[in-house]
Amino acid sequence: MRLLPLLLVPLLLGACAADGSSVSTAADPTEEAEWDTLVGENERRTYNGTGNNLDQPEWGSVGQRQLRSMTEASYGDGVSEPPGDDRPTAREVLSEVFLANPSTTSTANALFVGWGLLVGYDLFLTQDNASEPLDIACNDAEIRDVWCPLGSLSDPIPFSRSEAGEDAGGEEARSPINYATAFVDLDWMYGRDEATSASLRTEDGGYMNMTNDELPHLLDDGTWLVADQRPARLPVTFALMTLLLREHNRCCDEMAPEWDPANDEAFDEMKRCVTVRSKCEWALLLLCCYGKRAHGGQRSNMEKEKPLWYLTQSNGSYDAGTDAGTDVFFATVAAPALYSALPSTVGLLDDGFEVMAEHEVELATANADLAGLVTRIGGIEPIIRGASYARARGIDASFVAEVSVSSPLFNFPVEAIQRGRDHGVPSYNSAREAYALSRFDSFAEITSDTTVQATLSTAYGNDVDLLDAYTGALAETEEGSGLFAGPLLRMVFLEQLYRAIVGDRHHHSHSTQNEDAALSTLKNLILNNSLVSSIPLDSFSAPDLVTSSNCSSTEMNEVTLAEGYKLAWNQSDLVEEGGDMFITLSARGIEGQGMIAIGFGGLSMETADDxxxxVVESETSAECTDRSAPRERSEPPLDDEENTDLDVVTVSVDGEWTSVTFARSGEGTDDSVRDGRGKAKEDYLLSDDIYLSQDTSIIYSWRSGDGIGKHPNSQRGAAQVNFQDGSVADEQCSDSAEYYSLHGALLLVAWMIIAPYGIYQAR
Ligand code: HEM
Structure with a gap:
């Protein structure tokens, strides 16, 4: 129960589990054969997840009770009765906390929220048991809405307890039944039994059945021809689901010459191909967004440098002793926390990244006629563009009215509180303790926001120990972390997803696909399967929105690209004639020691060429080296020419700014190796990389401290610089569609975050 730190060590450091039961892929052929036997090389997953663990074939399969891997059940009678007589009702929590707090904004975008929800749909599904009502009282007199139209005189809101299995109420504490597999196997997309899966496919068996416009089919009864209707409830999850279905069919097309699509194994192969690809982004979601700093406030080196790579490696570790089963606390508290990040409206951007005429579509309106909306706006693309460019609301103790009170379709926060009591999840403080976090004695320790503190205190009678885990986890803030979720939620995600990796035999059994998939990203999924041609560099982050003063061009040949990075140059006209060019890189705050870098020819580490x-060694000396493309997020290697040292002309420290000027010959030295685009592949050649007649793509980074190394994520960026007139379009300031429409993005922020709050306050 208290093993979390131990559990996380192998995940973060890439080592085997401490009990030695893990098995790693070995290079030795005999050991490889043993490995194949153990993990079942190329063995197929079952639809319902059975047989994944050879000794415990039921582990992680459909129909298992959800686990309590970290927390104890907390029922009124110890085994089954929902707690809560001394707590506010779910509606009181809604009106006194969730609707009374202003929302925060995240740096993550709506795609991130949608993807997180899909991860949840993949890992759990409960079913209501109509014979066990647990209706929700409408006792918050102030609020009259679609759920409680007569205020406190309204009938209670119908609510049923979850199916909880045979031994409900018996000796062992009750736990809900999971009707999804606990593995990341896209069971919500492929079906959880063979008959359902077959019904979703075309007659030849290999392709997923979609319309001619490559959308899911809408059936006569208003449901969609998909295994699980939950992703079709929200435009963003519907769009992501559609992309994954298209990816499956794209895989079929790719494999069709070699595989007979009607063959079951072929279907399985395609299913696996799509699943492992999606797992990559899922892993990214986990480590980059939830997992960061969760381990003692630090990310391990592995996490910092190769998160995707590590998690998709088959030689991570499979632990036959780990039950991947979905945890009650994860399914009931952590996953539904994402609903607080949902906006009230769906932002739609056209192919020029301009706001579309039909833009303020309320979530409920979109849901009521998703098919109509998608037809009117010409496909899922405007939804994807809108979701990738708009910042998500933070995961916090505030909900928009559209998902809580104003639509008969959504009642997320009230259901989540009541479900927590139905499932007997512990109180907030007990949960923190179970996840190896300290208990809190006051609301002020949970969050520094005094408004949130006051709302919690009012709703929970100033007793921090009564706080529901859901409310407390949402209210948590962590100073300066800039993270999307608070510490408790991150620990819960990490613990669940860690077990879902190491306890999934099939995740480890398809090494080739896993490693290929490590190169895949959500950005690829979007670009390969839609008409969206441009999305932010990191498909889970909305571009920063800052005012143009941050991005000034002070002289013709000097641009400030970030608050801490400047680029200047001169004699640019000589470049095309082969003369020398002087380039000055300046970074703020590194004083006499640090790295200042620039890369040309692309907008990411994968695409920049040179x-x-x-490396600034002191206030007067620096060494600049000429380097080639790493084609990954790692240190760019030295060029292969003999002398890679560039002439450093000056080094200076002026206040907070440290500047280094180096000279480059416009002629370059060695441009013999060229790639398909005619660009110098190995060696630096200014005339190839810096264009005067058009914008030049660059990336930049800086960091303080000794030598070369990974820059903090806040100290890097990408831009397009015009070396002729000094104009710049960058991640933060661009009005170029290559990045996003600043106007459109600002409007999206206004609709999604500011407007709903304002509207609520005004009501
Ligand atoms: C010296 C060793 C370097 C390492 C180990 C490294 C590592 C990384 C990593 C891990 C990321 C992804 C961060 C994340 O989102 O989690 C990243 C992103 C980025 N890095 Fe580096 N980096 C290095 C050098 C550089 C240099 C020299 C530049 C620019 C001249 C640069 C520019 C960027 C940019 C623009 C991004 C964001 C776009 C992208 O993800 O490709 N990096 N880097």
Whole structure:
């Protein structure tokens, strides 16, 4: 029960489990054969997840009771009765906390929220048991809405307890039944039994059945021809689901020459191909967004440098002793926390990244006629563009009215509180303790926001120990972390997803696909399966929105690209004639020691061709080296020419700014190796990389401290610089569709975050 830190160590460091039961892929052929036997190389997953664990074939399968891997059940009678007589009702929590707090904004975008919800749909599904009502009282007199139209005189809101299995109420504490598999196997997309899966496919068996426009079929009864209706409830999850279905069919097309689509194994192969690809982004979601700093406030080196790579490696570790089963606390508290990040409206951007005419579509309106909306706006693309460019609301103790009170379709926060009591999840403080976090004595320790403190205190009678885990987990803030979720939620996600990796035999059994998939990203999924041609560099983050003063061009040949990075140059006209060019890189706050770098020819580490890294050794000396493309997020290697040192002309420290000027010959030295685009592949050649007649794509980074190394994520960026007139379009300031429409994005922020709150306050 208290093993979380121990459990996380192998995940973060990439080692085997401490009990030695893990098995790693071995290079030795005999050991490889043993490995194949153990994990079942190329063995097929079952639809319902059975047989994944050879000794415990039921583990993680459909129909298992959800686990209590970290927390104890907390029922009124110890085994089954919902607690809560001394707590506020779910509606009181809604009106006194969730609707009374202003929302925060996240740096993550709506795609991130949608993807997180899909991860949840993949890991759990409960069913209501109509014979066990647990209706919700409408006792918050102030609020009259679609759920309680007569205020406190309204009938209670119907609510049923979850199916809880045979031994409900018996000796062992009750736990809900999970009707999804606990593995990341896209069971919500492929079906959880063979008959359902077959019904979703075309007659030849290999392709998923979609319309001619490559959308899911809408059936006569208003449901969609998909295994699980939950993703079709929200535009963003509907769009992501559609992309994954298209990806499956794209895989079929790719494999069709070699595979007979009607063959079951072929279907399985495609299913696996799509699943492992989606797992990559799922892993990214886990480590980059929830997992960061969860381990003692630090990310391990592995996490920092190769999160995707590590988690998709088959030689991570399979632990036959780990039950991947979905945890009650994860399914009841952590996953539904994402609903607080949902906006009230769906932002739609056209192919020029301009706001579409039909833009303020309320979530409930979109849901009521999703098919109509998608037809009117010409496909899922406007939804994807809108979701990738708009910042999500933070995961916090505030909900928009559209998902809580104003639509008969959504009642997320009230259901989540009541479900927590139905499932006997512990109180907030007990849960923190179970996840190896300290208990809190006051609301002020949970969050520094005094408004949130006051709302919690009012709703929970100033008793911090009464706080529901859901409310407390949402209210948590962590100073300066800039993270999407508070510490408790991150620990819960990490613990669940860690077990879902190491306890899934099939995750480890398809090494080739896993490793290929490590190269895949959500961005690829979008670009390969839709008409969206441009999304932010990181498909889970909305681009920063700052005012143009941050991005000034002070002189013709100097641009401030970030608050801490400047680029200047001169004699640019000489470049095309082969003369020398002087480039000055300046970074703020590194004083006499640090790295200042620039890369040309692309907007990401994967695509930039040539790099220069200057290492500042003191206030007067620096070394700049000429480097080639790493094609991954790692240190750009030295060029292969003999002398990679560039002439450093000056080093200076002026207040907070440290500057290094180096010289490059416009002629370059060695441009013999060229890639398909005719660009110098290995060696730095300014005339290839810096265009005067058009914008030049660059990336930049800086960091303080000794030598070359990974920059903090806040100290890097990408831009397009016009070296002729000094104009710049960058991640933060661009009005170019390559990045996003600043106007459109600002409007999206206004609708999604500011407007709903304002509207609520005004009511
Ligand atoms: C020196 C060793 C370097 C390492 C180990 C490294 C590592 C990384 C990693 C891990 C990321 C992804 C961060 C995340 O989102 O989690 C990243 C992103 C980025 N890095 Fe680096 N980096 C290095 C050098 C550089 C240099 C020299 C530049 C620019 C001249 C640069 C520019 C960028 C940019 C623009 C991004 C964001 C776009 C992208 O993800 O490709 N990096 N880097």
């Amino acid at each position: 790099f220069v890294i200057c």
